[in-house]
Amino acid sequence: MNSFHTHTDTIIAPATPHGISALAIIRLSGNEAISLAAKVFTGKDLTSMPSHRVAVGFIQDEGRILDEVVVTVFRKPRSYTCEDMVEISCHGSPVVVREIINLFTRMGARLAMPGEFTRRAFLNGRLDLAQAEAVADIIHAETENARQAAMNQMRGGFSKEIKQLREQLIDFAALIELELDFGEEDVEFARRDELKALVQRILDFTEKLIASFASGNVIKNGIPTVIAGKPNAGKSTLLNALLNEERAIVSDIPGTTRDTIEDEIILGGLLFRFIDTAGLRHTTDLIEAKGVERTRQYMQRAALILYLIDLTLATEQDVREQEEDLKKLNIPYLLIGNKTDKLTADELEKWKSFPMVFISASAGTNLDELKQRILEKFHFEQVKPGDVLVTNARHYQSLVETRDALKRVLEGLEKQISGELLAFDIRQAQHHLGEITGSITSEDLLDSIFSRFCIGK
């Protein structure tokens, strides 16, 4: 797959979000990218312009000037796609973008599919599949930690090690298959002790990566969190208090204010996603024994429950019963005593022996301690440059399959099974390893991966 392909068609797409803005970028890639652009660009002659140069001029359609633009030329293979590429930086007007794209499609360029630029980069060997997937992860990162984890993966991550180990596995498989050709002669080209050591090394590496998925998944996808409690315990007030503070923080750079994602907050670099409580209408049944099973089904989507208690109404007996039921769910939870501002000092004192965080959601009291306690539920350190984490469910699945195949190889070596069976399991292992980096792939898999990309990427 990773050989250099020649694509005859030239693709075009906007690479920046639709909207009114200072600039918009339109990308072209393919054999005709430079020659098509040269036909309509009034600045320098692009066909003779060296790579990585910029020219200013107009895009003209038979005398009609569409826009004043800055054009950058990248010549193959020194471009994102490894093909000839042109990037047109025009005014950030949807009308201008549409007119320019229409002009190029009339000249024979084709609108790119989502992810088609990166797909070509993969097909031309510039990125392996795990790196290509990391490109999308960088773009979709919602926290600095998610960005860093994706960046580590894009820069190579575990790809190099996987490729090396897989090649060694392929060598062994070849030797064992050679033995099979000799049939009855009982030769042994592949030393079993060396094979065992290699398989064990790959197994250890695989297990380490599999183990990293727990944190990797949390970093990439966030922590599904439910705020539960009896009616009027203050659930919405708490959510709003947490969200509002967050909004104030994220909106300090004009133009980079996050779109209204109503139900996410970032604490200590971790994303907490609040599960829509409309879908969890019955969380108030949480404490009733008969409701527990059904609630558990809802709660399976949650990785954290913030359980609110209205201290002005609750009795100590209530709280003990509610905590008993919470424990049965077997999901990390935090008991939160709310409305402390409505209690006298004496009333508050009697609750102090309970393992609770005491807050007033409406007055905003003690929210910092609450956040601290939420974070303590997740043993988490900042992702550092070079940290290798599996964040992708597809990679996780392939690693699990690899591990299972490797275990069968080890068992087979123990039991001294035939070379034929051994070779089968080794091939399985190297197949699944190859799926991660894209050495083994299919059009369907690529379609499914790249369709999730942005247009223009």
Added chain:
Amino acid sequence: MNSFHTHTDTIIAPATPHGISALAIIRLSGNEAISLAAKVFTGKDLTSMPSHRVAVGFIQDEGRILDEVVVTVFRKPRSYTCEDMVEISCHGSPVVVREIINLFTRMGARLAMPGEFTRRAFLNGRLDLAQAEAVADIIHAETENARQAAMNQMRGGFSKEIKQLREQLIDFAALIELELDFGEEDVEFARRDELKALVQRILDFTEKLIASFASGNVIKNGIPTVIAGKPNAGKSTLLNALLNEERAIVSDIPGTTRDTIEDEIILGGLLFRFIDTAGLRHTTDLIEAKGVERTRQYMQRAALILYLIDLTLATEQDVREQEEDLKKLNIPYLLIGNKTDKLTADELEKWKSFPMVFISASAGTNLDELKQRILEKFHFEQVKPGDVLVTNARHYQSLVETRDALKRVLEGLEKQISGELLAFDIRQAQHHLGEITGSITSEDLLDSIFSRFCIGK
């Protein structure tokens, strides 16, 4: 104003819309733009890179890689602002954009105000004020015609002619003021016949520009349109039929689908803006004599009324009365007979003598003819490259003031008034001409103009 300014601070801003996309552009301009970027860019040494070159590398913050980026260097004065500029093309991730901007602001760059890049381009003499305003108009253009009109203006439009005429006026004013210095001596340096010819020439030019504002305004801001008629005449159905067809047309390029502007359609290159009928609840009173005055107030916002008649219910007498009332509003209107699909051929025949467009909004019958008839209400040709149109209300206002001052000069010349009074009116005229191109300006005016720009432009 148009002298070369030295700005010591370096500004930074995202230049592309906030959102998840293939690419985002971050712009830097100012004395330190290149040296700051060089500190954190791992690719080539930017400080020694020539202008208009592109380099690929990482943006690094003390070992932490923020993103793989493409950096373009523009050296003064060969840049948009005429200052040193750097454009960073990074992954289109809000997190990446925020991290990079934070890094630069920590190093001393300042977040740019809206329009600050273009303001610097104006202050450094790269664009006059009318051209700078045209930049914003290009970005906000909603039709191809609005884009073309703005492009003509950005490429110079009437600026050059206004500047020349204004300079001649200034020369005359100087000569007249020189006469005043000679006091009693009754010399005449400024030939009155030449002055008169010049003023007449400027007046003709000014009148022509003023006259162009009627079309210019329609092209830039669209035609406020009301769909009126009795309840159940089919007003919403017609609006939806017109809008739906439009949506199908605009959504054929992925990523350039217009944001849900629920109540605009483009016909023949003209934008028709439907006035919110919620604010016009009383358009159904349109035909009642007592309601006409109040309706007229609402209708003053409209430049076209599409008046719907339910042919299955109306009598000929009704229609005649309704048309009489419509005429009193003195606004272009179109009578539309709706629900033709519910009539027999005979029933339809009896209406044929009425000056109506016959449609069925629900069946979509005859909508093309309706569109044609709507367009006929506006004598309009496509804006061509080079057409000079005044589209800006500020320019229009200054032109009207110029015209009034010029008329006073002509009158004064007729009446042979004193050089002092003549010089005063000439100065008024050249002042208002100078406002258009920004030869005469104030911080307040610039603040007000550029605050309407996008951030990063």
